[in-house]
Amino acid sequence: MDSLVPFLENAWGWATGSAFTxxxxxxxxxxxxxxxxxxxxxxWLERKASADFQVRxxxxxxxxxxxxxxxxADGLKLAFKEDLIPRDADKFxxxxxxxIAFCGAFAAFAVLPFTPAVNAVDINLGVFFVVAVTAxxxxxxxxxxxxxxxxxxxxxxxxxxxQLISYExxxxxxxxxPVLVTGSLNLKEIVGFQCLPSDGVLxxxxxxxxxxxxxxxxxxxxxxxxxIVYYIASLAECKRAPFDLPEAESELVSxxxxxYSGMRFSFFFLEEYGMMFxxxxxAALVFLGGWQPLPWVSLNMGGPIxxxxxxxxxxxxxxxxxxxxxxxxxxLPRMRVDQVMVMGYKYLIPISLVAxxxxxxxxxxxxxxxxxxx
Amino acid sequence: MADSVxxxxxxxxxxxxxxxxxxxxxxxxxxxxxxxxxxMGPQHPSTHGVLRLAIWVDGEIVTRADxxxxxxxxxxxxxxxxxxxxxxxPYTDRYDYLAAMNNNLGYCLAxxxxxxxxxxxxxxxxxTIAVELNRIASHxxxxxxxxxxxxxxxxxxxxxxxxEEILRLLEWICGARLTYNFIRIGGVMRDxxxxxxxxxxxxxxxxxxxxxxxxxxxxxxxxxxxxxxxxGVLSIEDAVRYGLTGPNLRGSxxxxxxxxxxxxxxxxxxxxxxxxxxxxxGTVGDCWDRYWVRLLEMRESVRIVRQAIDQLxxxxxxxxxxxxxxxxxxxxxxxxxxxxxxxxxxxxxxxxDGGANSYRSRIRAPSFCNLSxxxxxxxxxxxxxxxxxxxxxxxxxxEVDR
Numbered sequence: 001m002d003s004l005v006p007f008l009e010n011a012w013g014w015a016t017g018s019a020f021t022x023x024x025x026x027x028x029x030x031x032x033x034x035x036x037x038x039x040x041x042x043x044w045l046e047r048k049a050s051a052d053f054q055v056r057x058x059x060x061x062x063x064x065x066x067x068x069x070x071x072x073a074d075g076l077k078l079a080f081k082e083d084l085i086p087r088d089a090d091k092f093x094x095x096x097x098x099x100i101a102f103c104g105a106f107a108a109f110a111v112l113p114f115t116p117a118v119n120a121v122d123i124n125l126g127v128f129f130v131v132a133v134t135a136x137x138x139x140x141x142x143x144x145x146x147x148x149x150x151x152x153x154x155x156x157x158x159x160x161x162x163q164l165i166s167y168e169x170x171x172x173x174x175x176x177x178p179v180l181v182t183g184s185l186n187l188k189e190i191v192g193f194q195c196l197p198s199d200g201v202l203x204x205x206x207x208x209x210x211x212x213x214x215x216x217x218x219x220x221x222x223x224x225x226x227x228i229v230y231y232i233a234s235l236a237e238c239k240r241a242p243f244d245l246p247e248a249e250s251e252l253v254s255x256x257x258x259x260y261s262g263m264r265f266s267f268f269f270l271e272e273y274g275m276m277f278x279x280x281x282x283a284a285l286v287f288l289g290g291w292q293p294l295p296w297v298s299l300n301m302g303g304p305i306x307x308x309x310x311x312x313x314x315x316x317x318x319x320x321x322x323x324x325x326x327x328x329x330x331x332l333p334r335m336r337v338d339q340v341m342v343m344g345y346k347y348l349i350p351i352s353l354v355a356x357x358x359x360x361x362x363x364x365x366x367x368x369x370x371x372x373x374x
Numbered sequence: 375m376a377d378s379v380x381x382x383x384x385x386x387x388x389x390x391x392x393x394x395x396x397x398x399x400x401x402x403x404x405x406x407x408x409x410x411x412x413x414m415g416p417q418h419p420s421t422h423g424v425l426r427l428a429i430w431v432d433g434e435i436v437t438r439a440d441x442x443x444x445x446x447x448x449x450x451x452x453x454x455x456x457x458x459x460x461x462x463x464p465y466t467d468r469y470d471y472l473a474a475m476n477n478n479l480g481y482c483l484a485x486x487x488x489x490x491x492x493x494x495x496x497x498x499x500x501x502t503i504a505v506e507l508n509r510i511a512s513h514x515x516x517x518x519x520x521x522x523x524x525x526x527x528x529x530x531x532x533x534x535x536x537x538e539e540i541l542r543l544l545e546w547i548c549g550a551r552l553t554y555n556f557i558r559i560g561g562v563m564r565d566x567x568x569x570x571x572x573x574x575x576x577x578x579x580x581x582x583x584x585x586x587x588x589x590x591x592x593x594x595x596x597x598x599x600x601x602x603x604x605x606g607v608l609s610i611e612d613a614v615r616y617g618l619t620g621p622n623l624r625g626s627x628x629x630x631x632x633x634x635x636x637x638x639x640x641x642x643x644x645x646x647x648x649x650x651x652x653x654x655x656g657t658v659g660d661c662w663d664r665y666w667v668r669l670l671e672m673r674e675s676v677r678i679v680r681q682a683i684d685q686l687x688x689x690x691x692x693x694x695x696x697x698x699x700x701x702x703x704x705x706x707x708x709x710x711x712x713x714x715x716x717x718x719x720x721x722x723x724x725x726x727d728g729g730a731n732s733y734r735s736r737i738r739a740p741s742f743c744n745l746s747x748x749x750x751x752x753x754x755x756x757x758x759x760x761x762x763x764x765x766x767x768x769x770x771x772x773e774v775d776r
Contacts, residue, residue: 054528332597334524335601337757339601
């Protein structure tokens with residue numbers, strides 16, 4: 001968007017206001033399209049992967065023998081379903097809750113850089129923005145649980161609130177470790193740090209150059225710890241197994257969205273998959289070098305081809321992290337609510353605090369791996 | 375929670391909402407939690423059928439639980455009096471529908487006891503094989519759905535994959551997958567088809583390795599152990615007092631198995647162990663122990679089936695001579711016979727006045743007795759543990775309600 005507005009102003013002579021509005025609408029549409037397509041793909045991947053884990057075949061009829069269009073068919077089915085609002089529900093809250101839940105996941109896409117050149121907005125508070133905005137979703141979930149006037153829904157909502165607030169802390173603390181190293185909250189700059197040329201020459205001529213820093217996950221033991229903590233905490237934030245307590249179907253029927261049907265339900269669905277993408281993408285950007293395919297060896301590419309390549313690499317990393325989420329979900333049983341809290345408060349928060357402190361000490365000493373050795 | 379605002383001066387626990395005329399005018403309002411009564415079932419994913427539990431919860435802690443049964447009541451015992459003994463056998467399939475062979479067997483043995491029918495040896499071996507295969511299938515459902523209760527989906531499919539093999543074998547011999555009606559009064563419906571025994575052998579070899587797979591996937595999973603060890607601990611005394619039988623009783627450490635205590639069929643000819651809970655992961659009698667006992671019992675069933683196959687006499691009758699006609703009439707008399715169903719002691723008490731129908735047929739259903747422990751086990755546990763406990767008791771509602 002930052003590049004689109006000046007382009008429209010200069011090349012086509014548009015007024016600033018209309019150029020801004022136009023590029024904003026374009027960005028929003030792009031993000032909506034991306035989330036929808038992404039969710040379709042993610043659901044398909046989840047189905048196929050779970051089928052593989054569970055000695056089944058999975059969808060194999062709609063859209064070729066791999067069932068690629070199964071999700072589209074299901075989405076259409078959801079769209080045509082009756083929009084049911086329970087009689088005793090708080091109708092207003094019930095109606096807007098899915099939208100609010102979706103907002104959080106949706107807004108976070110605004111700051112995600114997909115390649116060096118493609119992102120909706122490039123703000124200096126990227127990491128902070130993502131952490132802050134994704135937390136909005138919990139309000140929607142609470143509203144959904146409360147307004148459904150169903151005790152199981154209320155249970156799900158309460159669990160969700162407790163869980164999200166608990167896991168926000170370790171995930172934010174874990175994200176602070178790379179921020180401490182790079183000295184920036186801008187997602188693009190954090191990626192830039194990971195592919196910073198070793199010799200300090202910023203505009204390399206050749207395609208390949210070496211980068212001393214490497215991916216942040218391997219930058220130092222403490223960034224690695226932070227990566228693991230972030231990944232676990234992000235699982236809890238997406239309500240994914242083994243932390244899927246808010247919608248634990250064997251305990252709470254369906255948790256906070258028990259009463260939802262049709263499109264409103266599918267918004268919760270989109271929110272979940274959107275969130276999954278965001279946490280995977282943030283992990284890929286912050287810890288796994290974003291769009292750079294290899295650690296320590298960086299590529300110097302530009303133009304449409306380079307950006308497409310980088311986009312592919314970035315999406316591949318995100319999909320890999322997403323696949324790990326799916327893998328965990330279909331392997332592990334669900335934890336109990338107190339075990340989840342114990343895990344958050346007794347393990348993840350202290351570990352992330354220690355990682356943050358030790359990273360600060362390391363930075364002060366100017367070491368990366370072991371004091372005195374590297 | 376929803377109604378968490380109450381007046382502190384309100385008498386006892388009655389809640390006076392703002393605007394309630396009974397509410398004293400000058401009371402300050404504080405926020406406190408309130409016990410919530412929730413209705414679990416009959417359409418709840420983890421009540422294993424149509425069990426309804428009214429539970430009172432304080433936050434996540436269950437303070438009281440009232441099991442409410444009867445949603446699947448089909449007048450089973452009355453039907454037993456109004457149809458002839460032979461006609462009643464298919465009805466027994468419908469009680470514990472996961473272990474229909476065992477139900478057939480229990481009823482037939484009871485009728486044979488009252489009518490003093492001698493069953494040919496080959497039929498007894500075939501009965502043993504069918505019943506033990508059915509026990510494995512039933513336990514597979516029990517532990518598979520137990521994983522499901524705890525949020526582990528995948529083990530369920532692995533369990534059902536093995537169960538499918540058993541269902542194929544049983545379908546082969548009797549044509550039905552769930553309600554077999556295979557064991558008849560005086561013998562079995564038909565002789566073993568060609569190739570059946572060999573296929574069982576192949577299946578058993580495969581199944582033992584698959585059990586190890588299952589252990590890796592679920593049994594020793596850290597989260598699974600965390601969810602089940604030390605949860606729902608049931609002492610031997612309580613288990614005996616509530617009349618629990620089967621894996622639930624053995625999980626508490628009492629080595630009591632009717633196949634050993636009062637051998638029926640040919641169980642005194644086979645060597646097999648009776649696994650009991652030893653508290654490997656936690657306390658003796660916790661959910662994990664009950665689960666573990668079921669898992670070990672499947673291995674013992676495999677041993678029994680192997681021995682039965684090896685000892686199976688070639689040729690010979692499969693039906694007693696004097697019952698091979700529809701006009702079967704029992705001798706007058708009465709008798710009780712209990713067998714070891716996958717869920718515990720399944721007993722049939724029959725009184726016959728010498729006619730085709732039994733004068734009184736009474737069923738002691740293991741699930742029904744096992745279910746009674748819930749009321750005393752659930753209070754004080756968390757909601758998630760309540761689900762774990764219900765799953766570990768492994769009830770079949772068709773049998774509870776009959």
